[in-house]
Amino acid sequence: NAGVTQTPKFRVLKTGQSMTLLCAQDMNHEYMYWYRQDPGMGLRLIHYSVGEGTTAKGEVPDGYNVSRLKKQNFLLGLESAAPSQTSVYFCASSLNTYNEQFFGPGTRLTVL
Amino acid sequence: EDKVVQSPLSLVVHEGDTVTLNCSYEVTNFRSLLWYKQEKKAPTFLFMLTSSGIEKKSGRLSSILDKKELSSILNITATQTGDSAIYLCASLSSNTGKLIFGQGTTLQVKP
Numbered sequence: 001n002a003g004v005t006q007t008p009k010f011r012v013l014k015t016g017q018s019m020t021l022l023c024a025q026d027m028n029h030e031y032m033y034w035y036r037q038d039p040g041m042g043l044r045l046i047h048y049s050v051g052e053g054t055t056a057k058g059e060v061p062d063g064y065n066v067s068r069l070k071k072q073n074f075l076l077g078l079e080s081a082a083p084s085q086t087s088v089y090f091c092a093s094s095l096n097t098y099n100e101q102f103f104g105p106g107t108r109l110t111v112l
Numbered sequence: 113e114d115k116v117v118q119s120p121l122s123l124v125v126h127e128g129d130t131v132t133l134n135c136s137y138e139v140t141n142f143r144s145l146l147w148y149k150q151e152k153k154a155p156t157f158l159f160m161l162t163s164s165g166i167e168k169k170s171g172r173l174s175s176i177l178d179k180k181e182l183s184s185i186l187n188i189t190a191t192q193t194g195d196s197a198i199y200l201c202a203s204l205s206s207n208t209g210k211l212i213f214g215q216g217t218t219l220q221v222k223p
Binding site for chain 1: 148
């Protein structure tokens with residue numbers, strides 16, 4: 001089992017460019033989450049999904065969109081990147097609301 | 113507004129020392145308190161605490177939840193350099209499974 005995987009691992013964008021981060025899990029988990037981690041701020045929830053075809057906003061959703069077309073994949077999109085979106089992005093998944101979340105290795109994004 | 117606060121934010125100790133990390137929470141729909149360890153990359157799960165007063169242990173690490181005080185502690189005894197990491201606590205919501213994280217405690221263990 002690969003667990004939770006994320007692509008790409010690193011990316012540099014210019015302001016205004018768009019990109020999509022892909023998260024995949026092979027554990028048949030219903031719930032998937034996107035977080036960003038900034039120095040001194042822990043992890044903050046961007047968007048999450050409670051099942052295939054569903055998405056919901058987290059704490060810091062502005063400037064991001066998500067889609068969950070297949071149960072195993074959760075995509076995070078940046079339509080027009082801004083320097084404030086420079087961060088490390090983590091995807092996570094869990095079986096249900098009673099269980100711990102498993103995290104992917106992260107994507108380091110720099111927006112110039 | 114739901115929040116989780118950790119203290120201290122950073123800590124430097126020597127190998128063999130015992131450390132106590134603190135986490136307090138103010139959240140609605142609280143279900144559980146989780147601890148994660150983060151080294152270079154992804155946070156890895158340590159403990160989930162749901163019942164008050166019951167200690168969870170794994171080797172030199174242990175944790176306990178106090179629902180009355182809305183807090184939890186993580187103890188590490190006989191620290192080793194491999195314990196150097198960021199330790200994150202998070203509250204788990206009963207409705208959505210959402211985690212709200214504290215800022216993290218950065219622990220450095222010197223030889």
